[in-house]
Amino acid sequence: MTEKTPHQKSDSTGHGRPDAEAREQLGYFAGRVMAMESLLIEKGIIQGSDVQRMADEIDSQSPTDGARVVARAWVDPDFKARLLTDPMTAIRDLGYELASNMPRLEVVENTEQVNHLIVCTLCSCYPRALLGRPPQWYKSLAYRARAVVDPRGVMKEFGTEVSEEVELRVLDSTADIRFLVLPQRPKGTEEMREDDLVKLVTRDSMIGVTPARSPASSAVL
Amino acid sequence: MPACQPFFCDNPRVYSPREDSPIPRTHDRGGWPTKEPIDRSEHQIEDWERSTDALQYVLVGKGLTSTDELRRVMEDLPAKDYEGFSYYERWAAGIEALLVEKNVLTTEEIDGKARGLADRWEEQ
Numbered sequence: 001m002t003e004k005t006p007h008q009k010s011d012s013t014g015h016g017r018p019d020a021e022a023r024e025q026l027g028y029f030a031g032r033v034m035a036m037e038s039l040l041i042e043k044g045i046i047q048g049s050d051v052q053r054m055a056d057e058i059d060s061q062s063p064t065d066g067a068r069v070v071a072r073a074w075v076d077p078d079f080k081a082r083l084l085t086d087p088m089t090a091i092r093d094l095g096y097e098l099a100s101n102m103p104r105l106e107v108v109e110n111t112e113q114v115n116h117l118i119v120c121t122l123c124s125c126y127p128r129a130l131l132g133r134p135p136q137w138y139k140s141l142a143y144r145a146r147a148v149v150d151p152r153g154v155m156k157e158f159g160t161e162v163s164e165e166v167e168l169r170v171l172d173s174t175a176d177i178r179f180l181v182l183p184q185r186p187k188g189t190e191e192m193r194e195d196d197l198v199k200l201v202t203r204d205s206m207i208g209v210t211p212a213r214s215p216a217s218s219a220v221l
Numbered sequence: 222m223p224a225c226q227p228f229f230c231d232n233p234r235v236y237s238p239r240e241d242s243p244i245p246r247t248h249d250r251g252g253w254p255t256k257e258p259i260d261r262s263e264h265q266i267e268d269w270e271r272s273t274d275a276l277q278y279v280l281v282g283k284g285l286t287s288t289d290e291l292r293r294v295m296e297d298l299p300a301k302d303y304e305g306f307s308y309y310e311r312w313a314a315g316i317e318a319l320l321v322e323k324n325v326l327t328t329e330e331i332d333g334k335a336r337g338l339a340d341r342w343e344e345q
Contacts, residue, residue, distance in 0.1 A: 029313040030269035031342075035334035036317060037276055039326050046279055054282075055275035103288075121251030123292050124308070133274065136264035139308050145253035157259050172251065175288035 058133065066130035066180060067201035069094060069107075070212075074185040075194050083107050083182070091130070098129055103175060105129070109182045110208065114167045117155070117208040118179045119147035125173040127180045131203055138207065148172065158209040181208040188215055247300040248292075270309040277316055286319050294318040 040046045069091055073080035082090040087107045092098055098105075105127055108116040120126065121144045126134040137143050146154050151168045155161075162168060171179045183205040189197060192215065200213040266274070280286040295303070295315040306314065320326045 027339075029273075029310045030267075031335040031339055032317055032331060033269055033273045033276060033313050034338050035331045036320060036326060037272065038338070039330055039334055040320075045285070045325065046283065050279045051272055051275045054279050055271050058275060058278065059271075119251075122248055123295070125288070133266065136308070137259050137261045140259060141250055141253070141304070142255060142257040142259045144250035145255045145257075146259070148251040154259065158261070175292065 058128070061128060061130070061132040063131050063201075063203035063206065064198070065096065065132075066127070066203070066206045067198045069096075069130060069180075070182055070201045070206065071194050071197040073182055074189075074197055080109075080182070084109060087180070096129070102129055104177045105180060106171075106177060107180045107182050108169075108171065110184050110211075112166070112184070114169060115155075115162055115208060116179070116181050117147060117151050117168060117170045118173060118181060119144060119170060120173040121145075121148060122172075122174070125175055125178060127178040127206075130180055131206060135203065155209055158204065160210050181206050183208075183212040186212050186214045247298075247303045248296040267309075273309045273312050273316070277312060280316070280320075285323065285325060286316070290319055291315045294322070 037046075037051055041048050069083065072094060073083050079090060079094075082093075084107055087105050088098055088102075091105075103125070110116055118126075120138070124134050124139040126138060128134070143154065148170050151170050152162055173179055183201065185197075186200060189200065192200075200215065202210065202213060204210040205212040277286065277291060281288065291312065292315075295311045297318070298306070298311065298314060302314070303311065317326075317328075317331060321328055321331075
C-alpha cells in the first residue's frame, strides 16, 4: 500500500472517547437531529413515521441474517459456488429482500491458506443488509488505522492467532462495495444440522477477525 | 514548498499548506501511525443515535443525500471535530451540513427549532 502521512499535529493520541466537553454536546446533536426531522416533516419532505419505520427496519437486520447465508453455504456446495460468484442473486434466492440500490456485495471465502479481513479505512461502510449496524470497534479510529498495516496484531487482540503460513488479505470497503467473509466451517461439525450451524457463525467471523465458533465452545454459550 | 497537484494547489477549500501533503486527510485513517488498542466493548445505541442513523437512510431513500456525500461533508469537518466527535455526532453534523448545502433547510431554521425543542424538553 502507499505510504500515508498523518496530518495530525503531535497530539495524535488525543482521539478516543469523547471528553467532558463532547459529552455535553450529546444533547446538542440530539436536539439538532430532532429539529431537522420535525422541519422535514413540516415541509412535507418526509412523513411523520418515516424515521421510526426506517429505524425499526434497520433494527431488524442482524448478524443472524449473515449467519444463515454462511450456514447454507457450508452445507450446500452449489449455493456456495453461486454465493461466491453472484452473491446478490444467491442471497435473494434464500428469501432475503435486498434493495435494488444496495451497494455491490462481494463474499470472500476464508480457507486454510487465506484469511480475509474487512475494514473501512475512510469511515464505516459495512454489509448492513446481512449484519446490521456495524459494531463500535469497526468504526473506531484505531481499527481503521491498524487493520491495513498490522492485521495480525489486530486479530491477536481479538484472540485470533494467524500462522505466518496463512496469507492475510485486507479488504477496504467503500460506499459502493461491501464485503462479507465466508468463514471456514469448524472441524467436528460434519454431522450438524444447518439450523445448529447458524449458531456457530458469529458477527466477528463474518468480518474476518475471528474464526467461527467451534461446536465445543458454543455448547457453553 | 510541498509537491502539489495543480487542482489542489489552486483550490483553497482543499489546499492545506502543510509540509507533507496538499490534502487534509484526517479521515483517511488507513496506516495512520497508532498503537492504540482496539476497544472491543459493545455500544448500546442511544435513541438519538438510532434516529440519526435512520434519518440518513430515509434521506438516501428520497434521493436527497448519498453515502458518499455524507462521507464528504464529514471529511470536511475540522480535524479537531472529526476526532473529538463521536461516530453519530459526525453523522448529525454531516446530515445538517448536507441539508443546508442543498437548500433543503437553513441553519437558522434548525437553530430555532432546536431551541424550541430544548425549551419544551426542560418544561417536561
